[in-house]
Amino acid sequence: NAGVTQTPKFQVLKTGQSMTLQCAQDMNHEYMSWYRQDPGMGLRLIHYSVGAGITDQGEVPNGYNVSRSTTEDFPLRLLSAAPSQTSVYFCASSLTDGGGYTFGSGTRLTVV
């Protein structure tokens, strides 16, 4: 098992550009989430999904879209990148409700 795979590992965007951060897991996990990590602020939930076709907003959803067409994939879309979205983004998945999340290795995004 590869676990949770995130691509790309690094990305630089210009303000206003759009892009998709990819996340895939091969553990047949139902729950998937996207977090952003900023210095001194821990990890904050952007969007999450409890299964294919079901998504919901987290704590900081503005400027991001998600979809969950398959169990394996949970892409995060930045609609119009802003410098405030400069961060490290982590995707995570969990088998069950109340189970431990497995995190990917992250995508470091810089918006200039």
Added chain:
Amino acid sequence: GENVEQHPSTLSVQEGDSAVIKCTYSDSASNYFPWYKQELGKGPQLIIDIRSNVGEKKDQRIAVTLNKTAKHFSLHITETQPEDSAVYFCAAAAAGNKLTFGGGTRVLVKP
């Protein structure tokens, strides 16, 4: 929504000593409390977790305690080693598994 506070933000200990990190949470519906270790340049890794029906859980040198009445839980690392140096995060979740994280504790174990 849930709010998780974590203290201290930094912790420096001598190798072999114990380290304790404390977290408080606000939502009484939270029933799952994991702890994650994050090394530089990597994603958080689950090291131990506890559910609301248990007061204490231990795994070798790591233990977690939970006080539901007071809404706080703690991570205890005994006999610390240099490889324990990392950032540690606590989190809390109610049904639906939406984790809310604390701000993190940077632990430095001095040889």
